Amino acid sequence: MTTPALQVEDLSFSYPDGNRVLEGLSVSAAAGDRIALLGPNGAGKTTLLLHLNGILELQSGSIAVDGLPVDTHNLAEIRRRVGMVFQDADDQLFMPSVREDVAFGPANLGLDADARAERTDAALEAVGASSLADRVPHHLSGGEKRRVALATVLAMEPSVLVLDEPTAGLDPAGRRELIDLLASLPQTQLVVTHDLPFALELCPRSIVVDGGRVVADGPTAELLLDRELLARHRLELPFGFDPSLALRGRDEA
Amino acid sequence: MGAGHTGSLHVSGDSPIHRLAPEAKLAAVFVFVVAVSITPREAVAMFAIDAAVVVGILALARLGPGLVLRRLAVILPFLGFAVLIPFIAGGEEVDVVGVSVSRDGLWASWNVFAKATIGASASIVLAATTSITELLRGLSALKVPTVVVSILSFMFRYLDVIVDEMRRMRTAMVARAHDPRWLWQAKPIASSAGALFVRTYERGERVHGAMLARGFTGTMPQLDHRRARAGEWMLAAVPPAIAIAAAVVGIVVL
Numbered sequence: 478m479t480t481p482a483l484q485v486e487d488l489s490f491s492y493p494d495g496n497r498v499l500e501g502l503s504v505s506a507a508a509g510d511r512i513a514l515l516g517p518n519g520a521g522k523t524t525l526l527l528h529l530n531g532i533l534e535l536q537s538g539s540i541a542v543d544g545l546p547v548d549t550h551n552l553a554e555i556r557r558r559v560g561m562v563f564q565d566a567d568d569q570l571f572m573p574s575v576r577e578d579v580a581f582g583p584a585n586l587g588l589d590a591d592a593r594a595e596r597t598d599a600a601l602e603a604v605g606a607s608s609l610a611d612r613v614p615h616h617l618s619g620g621e622k623r624r625v626a627l628a629t630v631l632a633m634e635p636s637v638l639v640l641d642e643p644t645a646g647l648d649p650a651g652r653r654e655l656i657d658l659l660a661s662l663p664q665t666q667l668v669v670t671h672d673l674p675f676a677l678e679l680c681p682r683s684i685v686v687d688g689g690r691v692v693a694d695g696p697t698a699e700l701l702l703d704r705e706l707l708a709r710h711r712l713e714l715p716f717g718f719d720p721s722l723a724l725r726g727r728d729e730a
Numbered sequence: 731m732g733a734g735h736t737g738s739l740h741v742s743g744d745s746p747i748h749r750l751a752p753e754a755k756l757a758a759v760f761v762f763v764v765a766v767s768i769t770p771r772e773a774v775a776m777f778a779i780d781a782a783v784v785v786g787i788l789a790l791a792r793l794g795p796g797l798v799l800r801r802l803a804v805i806l807p808f809l810g811f812a813v814l815i816p817f818i819a820g821g822e823e824v825d826v827v828g829v830s831v832s833r834d835g836l837w838a839s840w841n842v843f844a845k846a847t848i849g850a851s852a853s854i855v856l857a858a859t860t861s862i863t864e865l866l867r868g869l870s871a872l873k874v875p876t877v878v879v880s881i882l883s884f885m886f887r888y889l890d891v892i893v894d895e896m897r898r899m900r901t902a903m904v905a906r907a908h909d910p911r912w913l914w915q916a917k918p919i920a921s922s923a924g925a926l927f928v929r930t931y932e933r934g935e936r937v938h939g940a941m942l943a944r945g946f947t948g949t950m951p952q953l954d955h956r957r958a959r960a961g962e963w964m965l966a967a968v969p970p971a972i973a974i975a976a977a978v979v980g981i982v983v984l
Contacts, residue, residue: 532939553945561943567891568936573863573883582944584951613863615890633944 480544482508482665483529483637488538489689490524498524500689501538508543508636511659511666513676513697516686517711522669523564525686526639529667530559543636557586560630560664564641566622570614575606575625578614582633600632601625604658620651624658631662638664644672673714677701677723685710698724739801739857746965747791748859751958752868754966759856763849765973771841773980777848780976783969784851791859801854805846812842852969862886871957880950884937892930899926 483506490499498521506512514522527533528540531552540547542558563569572578579597601607604624623643644652656679670676676683676697683700685693687710693700700706701720766780788798819835870879899922908918
């Protein structure tokens with residue numbers, strides 16, 4: 478059996494105030510998988526993400542990325558391998574210009590100036606943001622910020638991409654561009670989202686998390702057709718949205 | 731202050747002054763201002779030379795007199811104070827258009843006026859021809875500690891974000907008919923300042939998390955920038971050299 482791209486086993490976590498957020502959560506992803514992480518607010522999704530590259534310290538359980546365990550010795554390599562795109566792009570883009578922001582990760586990897594410039598250009602090119610290189614991050618539109626945020630992690634050449642609510646606050650065209658962009662990337666992707674049509678379109682597989690553990694794991698279409706499951710975990714399809722019709726429409730197109 | 735306001739002091743252009751390396755410009759302005767400020771106030775001709783240098787540079791940088799005069803408005807409060815000095819200072823009195831004023835006070839007033847105007851104009855040249863990003867690069871090229879440059883950089887980056895956040899909170903208050911006019915209505919403002927502080931603090935934590943996620947180890951990476959060439963340093967050295975010469979002449983000869 479090949480090594481999974483991402484292996485989370487029996488992860489439990491409590492915040493310092495005693496609030497227990499994860500209760501023995503296990504997830505495994507093969508290389509190239511695109512997985513939607515669904516679940517109500519407070520289910521522990523973001524807490525799980527923050528574990529994946531060691532921002533929150535492991536309390537119990539284990540995590541491995543391409544077989545490399547997440548622990549304090551491997552932190553630098555783990556953070557290179559796992560690219561994390563945060564929900565609020567203003568948190569992610571902290572340098573005075575887009576170019577410098579994209580170069581921040583590669584610089585931390587110790588790359589020299591030429592290699593940095595190469596990575597920066599390639600990452601901006603990959604997200605279609607080459608023309609934004611000299612702009613000030615704050616002045617970008619929501620969609621542009623999201624794409625640049627993605628470029629900042631692509632510049633580290635990660636093998637796993639982790640995205641927290643990437644479609645939140647985007648206009649429909651921006652959302653469409655993001656779906657196309659993510660679909661074009663080869664990395665293993667784990668996407669936290671409340672946007673179920675987005676999950677259906679982008680991710681063949683979905684995992685439903687509630688109360689700190691995995692309550693369902695399977696093909697996205699199957700999960701979204703299970704009305705009872707959705708209702709139990711405060712998930713709702715948008716008005717008038719029928720997953721089976723959507724899939725049929727896509728297959729015909 | 732508004733979205734997109736920071737950095738607006740910068741007037742984009744492509745003059746020789748705009749293209750000069752930021753560290754050379756920063757150092758030049760600093761030395762120039764120091765030289766002007768140590769020039770003795772009685773050396774009126776020397777201030778004329780300094781002023782001519784600034785005007786020459788403004789012309790080179792293609793900055794119009796309107797822009798410079800508008801921005802000089804920030805020193806008006808100081809000049810307003812300077813105008814009062816001759817009336818309140820003691821010592822020998824002289825008559826100016828029939829009003830008896832202190833001779834020493836007049837000199838003090840002139841001193842403030844000349845130095846403030848020339849110094850502020852030099853800063854206006856720097857601010858108008860150098861973007862904030864470049865200024866930060868210049869500071870780090872001048873070996874200002876990385877932590878100081880980082881703090882300035884974050885301040886610049888998040889000022890607009892925080893001001894926007896503040897404006898949203900204000901809008902939310904106004905939308906619920908909050909219309910503070912009197913001191914005893916200040917409570918919501920005080921508590922919103924507290925909320926803003928907490929939000930800003932939490933954002934700081936999230937930003938730090940995002941930095942860690944990209945391999946931040948506690949020191950900001952030194953990003954590469956074009957270093958100033960020897961020729962640029964020489965060019966930038968001309969105005970401060972003139973000002974130093976003027977100061978020396980003022981101190982020794984006059």
